[in-house]
Amino acid sequence: MALLSIRDLRVEYTTARGTVAAIPEFSLEIGAGESFGLVGESGCGKSTLIMAIMGYMGRNGRVARGEILFEGRDLVRAGAEELRKVRGGRIAIVYQEPSTALNPSMTVGRQLMEVPIAHSGASNADARAQAARVLADVHLPDPDSVMRRYPHQLSGGQKQRVVIAMALLANPALLLLDEPTTGLDVTVEAAVLDLLNELRQKYGTALFYISHNLGVIAQVCDRIGVMYAGKLVEDAPAADLFAQPRHPYTRGLLGSLPRPGADKRTHPLVAIPGVVPSAGRAPDSCGFLTRCALARPGLCDAAPVPLLATTPTHLVRCARWQDLPDSIAAADPAAASVAVPDSEIVMQARDVSRVFAVGKRRLIANDRLTLAAKRGHVLAIVGESGSGKSTFAKVLAGLDAATSGTLTVLGDDVATQPVRKRSATKVAAVQMVFQNPDGTLNPSHSVGYPLTRALKKFGIAHDRKTLDARVAALLDMVRLPPSLRHALPRQLSGGQKQRIAIARAFAGNPELLVADEPVSALDVSVQAAVINLLLRIQAEQQTTLVFISHDLGLVRYLADEVVVMYLGQVMESGPVASLFDPPYHPYTEALLSAVPVPDPTIRTTRIRLEGEIPSPLNVPPGCRFATRCPRKLGAVCETMPPPARDADNDHVIHCHIPLERLRQTEPVFRHAS
Amino acid sequence: MSASVAAETAGRATPALWRRLPNSPVAMVGLAIVLFWVVLAIAAPLLPLASPNALDYMAMRQPFSSAKHWLGVDPLGRDLLSRIVWGGRTVLEVAPIAVLVAYTVGCTMGLLAGYYRGWVDAAISRASDVILSFPVVVLYVILIANIGPSAVNIVVAVVVASAPGIARIVRGLVLSLTHQEFVAAAYLRRESDVFVMLVELLPNCRGPLITDFCLRLGYTTITIGTLGFLGLGLPPPNPDWGGMVKQATSMITVFPHMALYPTFALVSLILGFNLLADGITELSQAD
Numbered sequence: 001m002a003l004l005s006i007r008d009l010r011v012e013y014t015t016a017r018g019t020v021a022a023i024p025e026f027s028l029e030i031g032a033g034e035s036f037g038l039v040g041e042s043g044c045g046k047s048t049l050i051m052a053i054m055g056y057m058g059r060n061g062r063v064a065r066g067e068i069l070f071e072g073r074d075l076v077r078a079g080a081e082e083l084r085k086v087r088g089g090r091i092a093i094v095y096q097e098p099s100t101a102l103n104p105s106m107t108v109g110r111q112l113m114e115v116p117i118a119h120s121g122a123s124n125a126d127a128r129a130q131a132a133r134v135l136a137d138v139h140l141p142d143p144d145s146v147m148r149r150y151p152h153q154l155s156g157g158q159k160q161r162v163v164i165a166m167a168l169l170a171n172p173a174l175l176l177l178d179e180p181t182t183g184l185d186v187t188v189e190a191a192v193l194d195l196l197n198e199l200r201q202k203y204g205t206a207l208f209y210i211s212h213n214l215g216v217i218a219q220v221c222d223r224i225g226v227m228y229a230g231k232l233v234e235d236a237p238a239a240d241l242f243a244q245p246r247h248p249y250t251r252g253l254l255g256s257l258p259r260p261g262a263d264k265r266t267h268p269l270v271a272i273p274g275v276v277p278s279a280g281r282a283p284d285s286c287g288f289l290t291r292c293a294l295a296r297p298g299l300c301d302a303a304p305v306p307l308l309a310t311t312p313t314h315l316v317r318c319a320r321w322q323d324l325p326d327s328i329a330a331a332d333p334a335a336a337s338v339a340v341p342d343s344e345i346v347m348q349a350r351d352v353s354r355v356f357a358v359g360k361r362r363l364i365a366n367d368r369l370t371l372a373a374k375r376g377h378v379l380a381i382v383g384e385s386g387s388g389k390s391t392f393a394k395v396l397a398g399l400d401a402a403t404s405g406t407l408t409v410l411g412d413d414v415a416t417q418p419v420r421k422r423s424a425t426k427v428a429a430v431q432m433v434f435q436n437p438d439g440t441l442n443p444s445h446s447v448g449y450p451l452t453r454a455l456k457k458f459g460i461a462h463d464r465k466t467l468d469a470r471v472a473a474l475l476d477m478v479r480l481p482p483s484l485r486h487a488l489p490r491q492l493s494g495g496q497k498q499r500i501a502i503a504r505a506f507a508g509n510p511e512l513l514v515a516d517e518p519v520s521a522l523d524v525s526v527q528a529a530v531i532n533l534l535l536r537i538q539a540e541q542q543t544t545l546v547f548i549s550h551d552l553g554l555v556r557y558l559a560d561e562v563v564v565m566y567l568g569q570v571m572e573s574g575p576v577a578s579l580f581d582p583p584y585h586p587y588t589e590a591l592l593s594a595v596p597v598p599d600p601t602i603r604t605t606r607i608r609l610e611g612e613i614p615s616p617l618n619v620p621p622g623c624r625f626a627t628r629c630p631r632k633l634g635a636v637c638e639t640m641p642p643p644a645r646d647a648d649n650d651h652v653i654h655c656h657i658p659l660e661r662l663r664q665t666e667p668v669f670r671h672a673s
Numbered sequence: 674m675s676a677s678v679a680a681e682t683a684g685r686a687t688p689a690l691w692r693r694l695p696n697s698p699v700a701m702v703g704l705a706i707v708l709f710w711v712v713l714a715i716a717a718p719l720l721p722l723a724s725p726n727a728l729d730y731m732a733m734r735q736p737f738s739s740a741k742h743w744l745g746v747d748p749l750g751r752d753l754l755s756r757i758v759w760g761g762r763t764v765l766e767v768a769p770i771a772v773l774v775a776y777t778v779g780c781t782m783g784l785l786a787g788y789y790r791g792w793v794d795a796a797i798s799r800a801s802d803v804i805l806s807f808p809v810v811v812l813y814v815i816l817i818a819n820i821g822p823s824a825v826n827i828v829v830a831v832v833v834a835s836a837p838g839i840a841r842i843v844r845g846l847v848l849s850l851t852h853q854e855f856v857a858a859a860y861l862r863r864e865s866d867v868f869v870m871l872v873e874l875l876p877n878c879r880g881p882l883i884t885d886f887c888l889r890l891g892y893t894t895i896t897i898g899t900l901g902f903l904g905l906g907l908p909p910p911n912p913d914w915g916g917m918v919k920q921a922t923s924m925i926t927v928f929p930h931m932a933l934y935p936t937f938a939l940v941s942l943i944l945g946f947n948l949l950a951d952g953i954t955e956l957s958q959a960d
Binding site: 397398399419420424427431432434435436439440441442443444445450453454457458501504 | 853854857858860861863864872873876877879
């Protein structure tokens, strides 16, 4: 018998506009000890499903039909007391945001001890011993000291480990994970995923893992379900799904992701057109109908499509699965730009430092950065949070000023010139796209306002007629209808807001565009569309793009040159191709090995960094990376700044390890043969 | 693409606050009470009322309601109805002007403090703290006793007492708004500080400020009544609700209506403003 069996589930919400079926029909079985992953964009009903299983739907939600059988008991019809025993006991849940899952006013130990005390009536001493044991199991160093600490004294990754420990304390049969690594750095994410795999072996717990990231799911799950518009559209063993995705939506999701080794010229990303329909607005027949390039009238819109078995284990909800073409053509082939020729340097940073005074101490955010960007090229700056990438982006755009060093942009040194001191043409020439789509537009003004205002301030258009024409042209450039200029930001989706932000940045015809994680807050399919758009405009206008990201998969795809930063310093820099093959800087190697690869046939070297990135208030004296480096040579790394080793062709590695030894490193990504 | 954009846009639009006002019964009751007094105040010169200052010595003998004086007369024989209507006119002139001026001063202080921080913030915030540390009534008495009772001085007193509170709200909102990326985007267009404060920041403070504005109108109505009662309101013979209550207190046991009618007027207007504020809060939380 299956551990969890959801049969014909329908979840409805009562809203001001009537009853909406967030999940129209859903069936699923998860066996004991199985690891099942559910993917889909936001708004597909994944979290609603979790809430229905836990019985947390709020006052306006209800299960209208169907049953959720867990260990033979129907959770939908269970009483409050029965549910309370199941929740936290037999089923545990780990949410996305670890900082809100823990009570800030209680020590970690106290919160952990509550679980055995509440669920098995354990004594204080017994509960303490159990708590210490699971903390050791989730590899938190020094469990006794962790138990005495409050949540704010732990890092994000540590808090998530505590939450996982808490979930495991009651020895649950099923662990629900709702995007547990989404807010974490890629290195921390990799370590948490390793931990989940290890704990699953040890405890035999079944996992129900929800994510929008196929790469993450591929690391943890044996079986993957794809959810769209509240329905399961595909369900297959992980290897099958990646090797032979059947449903056009699954293919769309995979096409939106950069594959390892692929770049923008050889394998352009293919975005899924349109957006996820809001709950209850998807067509009854096939929910994906409105966004599917392969939909056939008369067949796909005729009747509700059932889940069809292509093999005994591979189910797909597509009326055309047998006669689908092998590949889906690129909808936006313009993204595939030609190779850029070598060109002059438009931005050259030399020894740029940004030091903040914190009381009497010095916070070193950027430490003697030296890097350059060429006209029409994409320069990516990567590193974990806290590496100083965003500080440099701000200095470059003029939102902050460097403490020392020179930053030459189009011939002038602007290192200590914030926007107010720069000339109008210089300000127009260096523009920026920000990370957070919700903060990027002023909620009080229409979408057209920042565009009109930028055109006026940069002296590009003054009279109403030219302004209107230019705004329409900008909106068209980012593929938005001209009518949208009168809309308010709250009426736009995240992807649309980022498009407006891109249009705004290009209003003054910039020479250099700084993009600080412009897509990290967006869904994968939207990410692909926005990236394609950005690269198309960048290539057309020969703009230099400085792309700040923590996502090495994306960087591999779009960059021409890459700079790897750690704790305010450059660790490695060079052309993109040279960076992803040995010789690597040990930090780059660790970052690469942490990338969740959406392809189970690729084997990745497993390198996990110990500890946390040190505080920029207290930087290590020698190599910045020495405290966490898995290949540290010895005292020399801790005391001497590393030499710059010129690998070849502008590829520079700052490391004490001789190049010959770095060259002998095995590649991080290998095809399993 | 464009079809889905249009559908999505239409589906999520929320109408402006004033259009949604009918959704809140509380707000509508408040609005009705306020509008009742506004209409009376505007129409006062057109209504067939006795002059508010005309003395009717004959009515003194029987000061209760009569065909000639619907609500009776005050201790000096002046028509109560007329004085209440004209008194409402005074309140509805002075209160909004005082609050608007207080808002101008308070928003300016709050914007400067929240935007520039550092010593500007320290100076403005400490000065505000000093004013806010006084009990409001004491502050009024000190101010009016020194500068003399008049409509202009009531406005001055209200501004001094309210601006620090408004500044505090605006400062808090501005502190968090300046971290938003649209402010950075404005710098990247070389906008001036004044533009950023007035066009980028201030409009985003309006949600909490609209509620506060209605509440403050209520408080100011109380203030004007209190000042009138303490003899610090408009100088006689101007009709003034607080002053009317004060005049009637000496004979409240004999002729209670002389104090009750102006008190009802005062209470109803304050209630109207407060209900309106409650309703607006309710609507903005429902977003």
